Amino acid sequence: MLYHTAALAAGFLLDQILGDPRWMPHPVRAMGWCIQRGEALLRRAFPQTPGGERLAGAVLALSLPVGTFFLAAGAICLAGWVHPLAGFLLEAFWCNQILAAKGLRQESGLVYDALKRGDLEGARKAVSMIVGRDTQHLDETGVTKAAVETVAENTSDGVVAPLLFAAIGGAPLGLAYKAVNTLDSMIGYKNDAYLHFGRFAARQDDLWNFLPARISGVAMVLVAYLLGFDGKNAARIFCRDRLCHKSPNSAHTEAACAGALDIQLAGDAYYFGVLHHKPTIGDPLRPVEAEDIPRAGRLMNGTAVLILTAVVLIRMCLYFM
Template identity: 35%
Template sequence: MSFTVALFALAIEAVAGYPDWLFARIGHPVTWIGALIAALDKRLNLERDSFAMRRAKGGAALIALAVIALVAGMLIEALASALPYGWAILGLLSSSLIAQKSLNDHVAAVARALSLSLDDGRREVGKIVGRDVTLLDGPGVARAAIESLAENFSDGVVAPALFLAVFGLPGALLYKAVNTADSMIGHKSERHLAFGWAAARCDDLLNLVPARVTAGLIVAAAWAIGAPAREAYETARRDAGKHASPNAGWPEAAMAGALGLALGGPRAYHGMEVEGATLGTGRRDATQADIASALKIYRCAAAGLWLIVLAAALFSVR
């Protein structure tokens, strides 16, 4: 049944996304998880503790977060299964964990804003990336949007959909909890280098398969729309390992090859310059047209994900 639930969740989210009025009233599962992570960080991540103690406490916090996510998912599944059309209720609830529509809308907004002015483009791209956008030029804004699209296709769409399809709502909630923890405390700042170690390593582990599936979907989508699929494949194989993350480089490199761009490279976070690897051997001067092409590939790749889940759902009921 979980494959059917995942397919229904993908369909609901593609049409409706997560309504703004609902977010204003009750927030979003990610904001609830984020509030819990922030509370654990404040209570447990103490500067007076040793590095080893902070790492141990970070691991304990992650275990607590995982247990809460799993228990919540199992309780919701049990309640829904006792109701008529429980699978549809689960699909509706699970759609909040997938971000295919919102990702498309946010990246498309960057392209529209960039057509108005550089400042507008910087403002919109600043909503979807963590880097310092104040010094980005037009091509830098476009590259940042495309990089975010590729990486978040894996983290925000493919991974939660696959975990939902294979492991049900408990698995999807567990993935979302770990991924949110990684984004909040998994970076290498002085405060979180020790405390966020477990979150970062666990997120790396959970994304090993989804990141590579995402790269494959991008390659397939490039082939389907007549983009250079072979270059996307070769770039992913050659350059993915250059990325600081063991996973993010796969979808980003595949997208770079499909578009004939060179993505990545140096970037600034919180006033600090980070020497990121360059993925791809193409142009650096990305444009609005490249964002539009990236979105076309993304939509086609998302359709490929639907087909995979649909095939699995049909096979599971045989």
């Protein structure tokens, strides 16, 4: 048990130091390739009916995380058979790759740097790399809100959720979670192409993220107190607005972050040229400013550290009981 806990802690530290270098092979890219190939194969193999598409999508959505888990577990066991240190290093490396804390800080930092230079067009381009909405007409406030929202939302599914699943089942379960998350990001859409094929993947992602999203939101409220943000308002907005989203999981950390920073997030946004009406999250106690981007990053990182600390303490208590 301590072996896997140490690998997780080492992976967390590696993520804080290295992040996700673009030149390094990443398992999510392999998952994306498998999803594309699997989709093409299964669409041909199953009837072109709503029921057939739903069944084909379910086969893909179940087989990828299960296959990922057993492939990763087998690789770690094989490496450990060669030498225990090799197994530890491989698991720590994969724990590093499933976490995105430094990557989120870096990508949002590019938005912040462009805004501080007065380069609105550069900020729009930088934020377009990390959000799904249309960014070409956003003003400085819109760009800032988009960056803060993506850091807040991804605190759960990009950092805390994979950390929690790796704590339960090591890097293999953490990678299985990333497979679920990648499936949702690629095929979990309610459009003509994926309304039926991606339905199981979207529901599966909601299920896997149900508890991590809520744990992340509560942890971020606690971190708001610890880091000197508005913890009382974070708790109030979290309780009030955490379900102000079509997804049952996406608004928990956004609500905690908006409350902690005393700002209002979310609201209407354009996606592929179409205006989508969305509820706001938080109260506009003050105007949104560029400095809110690094503030959101500190909240995200503090939440991750708090969760890791809790995981390590719980695992050590279980080990010595």
